[in-house]
Amino acid sequence: MSTPFYVSPEQVMKDRAEYARKNIARGRDLVAMCCEPGVLLVADNPSRTLSKISEIYDRIAFAAVGKYNEFQMLKVAGIRSADMKGFSYSREDVAARELANAYAQTLGQVFTHEMKPYEVELLVCEVGEEPDGDELYHIFYDGVVIDEHGCSAMGGNAESVLEALRARYSVDLDLEAAVKLGAEVLGGEAGALAAEQLEVAFLDRGRGRRTFRRIKNGELDALLA
Amino acid sequence: MVDHPLPFFAPTFDPGPSFLELLRRVHPGSMPGVGLSQTSAAAPEIPHATTVVAIRCAGGVVMAGDRRATAGYTIAGRRMEKVQPADDFSGVAIAGSAGPAVEMIRLFQTQLEHYEKVQGDQLSLEGKANQLAQMVRANLPAAMQGFVVVPLFAGYDHRRERGRVFTYDATGGRYEELDFATTGSGSVHARNWIKSGWAESMSADDAVALAIRSLFAAADEDVATGGPDLVRRIYPTVAIIDADGYRGLDDDTVEQRSHELLGGPERGGDGGTN
Numbered sequence: 001m002s003t004p005f006y007v008s009p010e011q012v013m014k015d016r017a018e019y020a021r022k023n024i025a026r027g028r029d030l031v032a033m034c035c036e037p038g039v040l041l042v043a044d045n046p047s048r049t050l051s052k053i054s055e056i057y058d059r060i061a062f063a064a065v066g067k068y069n070e071f072q073m074l075k076v077a078g079i080r081s082a083d084m085k086g087f088s089y090s091r092e093d094v095a096a097r098e099l100a101n102a103y104a105q106t107l108g109q110v111f112t113h114e115m116k117p118y119e120v121e122l123l124v125c126e127v128g129e130e131p132d133g134d135e136l137y138h139i140f141y142d143g144v145v146i147d148e149h150g151c152s153a154m155g156g157n158a159e160s161v162l163e164a165l166r167a168r169y170s171v172d173l174d175l176e177a178a179v180k181l182g183a184e185v186l187g188g189e190a191g192a193l194a195a196e197q198l199e200v201a202f203l204d205r206g207r208g209r210r211t212f213r214r215i216k217n218g219e220l221d222a223l224l225a
Numbered sequence: 226m227v228d229h230p231l232p233f234f235a236p237t238f239d240p241g242p243s244f245l246e247l248l249r250r251v252h253p254g255s256m257p258g259v260g261l262s263q264t265s266a267a268a269p270e271i272p273h274a275t276t277v278v279a280i281r282c283a284g285g286v287v288m289a290g291d292r293r294a295t296a297g298y299t300i301a302g303r304r305m306e307k308v309q310p311a312d313d314f315s316g317v318a319i320a321g322s323a324g325p326a327v328e329m330i331r332l333f334q335t336q337l338e339h340y341e342k343v344q345g346d347q348l349s350l351e352g353k354a355n356q357l358a359q360m361v362r363a364n365l366p367a368a369m370q371g372f373v374v375v376p377l378f379a380g381y382d383h384r385r386e387r388g389r390v391f392t393y394d395a396t397g398g399r400y401e402e403l404d405f406a407t408t409g410s411g412s413v414h415a416r417n418w419i420k421s422g423w424a425e426s427m428s429a430d431d432a433v434a435l436a437i438r439s440l441f442a443a444a445d446e447d448v449a450t451g452g453p454d455l456v457r458r459i460y461p462t463v464a465i466i467d468a469d470g471y472r473g474l475d476d477d478t479v480e481q482r483s484h485e486l487l488g489g490p491e492r493g494g495d496g497g498t499n
Contacts, residue, residue, distance in 0.1 A: 051345065074231075076343055077233055079339065080339075080343075081232055083247075084248070084251060087244075087248070087335050103231070106230065106231050
């Protein structure tokens with residue numbers, strides 16, 4: 001009879017965390033900012049079709065970095081959960097906090113019970129009636145949730161990007177200033193990223209029921225000019 | 226697999242971008258029409274929605290509906306909104322049993338939005354029309370018991386760059402109408418009025434006037450269709466759908482447009498010569 005190896009729980013968790021962190025760190029960055037006209041999401045993403053930012057519900061958006069197939073599945077699950085809730089109860093009853101909790105539980109369970117953790121980091125944002133009602137939930141691969149205030153960053157260089165972002169961010173930014181700031185902090189020392197390198201989406205505070213819209217092509221060029 | 230608070234499915238069981246399939250898997254009891262077809266007695270007198278019209282015009286389509294709901298000879302509602310946006314570029318109008326119809330609209334709206342969010346792209350107008358056909362067909366058992374829902378669907382087709390109008394029958398049959406369509410109890414009168422006034426590439430403005438007048442004509446001949454209510458200031462629901470999307474006309478605009486009827490030919494027919 002072979003003797004099973006003993007691996008301490010500390011070691012198992014550490015290995016899994018390191019595995020997830022290492023793979024997320026290879027990804028490009030993404031920033032979110034709560035500002036006067038709404039919540040802006042800017043991602044370093046050269047693809048025109050494979051998006052990292054998506055609409056979940058009327059006032060809720062989803063952004064992710066890491067492994068595409070994994071966050072895509074989580075995105076679809078979030079849309080399903082939100083649409084089911086909105087259909088069974090009311091559109092007003094769908095909230096980002098609940099969705100963030102559901103993501104946290106899912107990621108936490110996968111982290112401890114499955115063969116390998118999800119290599120993703122998520123951001124669930126909700127735009128409020130006023131800027132102080134905006135919500136940003138940053139969810140890590142192991143299920144840890146952080147309720148961020150004002151701005152947030154994810155991806156390989158999240159720390160340095162967040163530092164640069166915090167130094168210049170203010171809630172009074174207008175859309176143009178916020179888009180420019182996003183392009184600049186994502187570009188880092190190499191200078192602001194060009195429009196082709198960016199995926200930009202916006203939860204527009206004043207836009208009726210569905211607040212989510214993508215900013216692209218001509219509009220993005222004009223804002224970055 | 227551990228239990229998740231989020232809905233996950235095995236690949237062979239995945240509902241894809243369809244909200245209807247999702248509902249069937251997660252909450253089959255919330256499917257529209259459940260229970261309606263099990264009634265064995267004659268249908269009770271439930272509210273019915275009546276006349277709605279859709280008219281193709283230059284660059285899009287105009288939809289309008291009266292505001293009355295009836296249950297037998299009783300007025301069940303005076304302010305019903307029978308024309309609703311289905312999504313940003315299409316609208317749906319209902320006639321028939323009000324309860325199942327309202328539920329169907331809500332499901333249809335959710336279905337289109339759900340598809341758009343999951344797939345990252347909108348369905349084609351034809352695809353949307355077919356989705357609605359499936360929902361009408363799913364309602365067939367209830368329709369056999371008297372809870373018929375016959376919607377009108379219209380929208381702006383980006384690929385063909387024009388407005389299109391679709392009608393349905395209770396079995397889910399879907400028919401595209403070239404120029405205009407009406408449904409509901411007063412539809413014959415409304416259709417005749419539109420037929421005499423419709424012109425190829427008429428402006429949206431003229432189509433709005435024609436729609437309001439046709440509903441007035443229907444209300445004039447059909448008890449279940451509500452005419453303009455000057456006392457309570459209730460006027461038809463009117464929407465224009467074109468390349469800029471769906472926009473419902475506000476109450477004041479429709480009121481003003483309805484008042485333009487006052488000098489028109491509607492006074493004829495019954496001692497209107499004075």
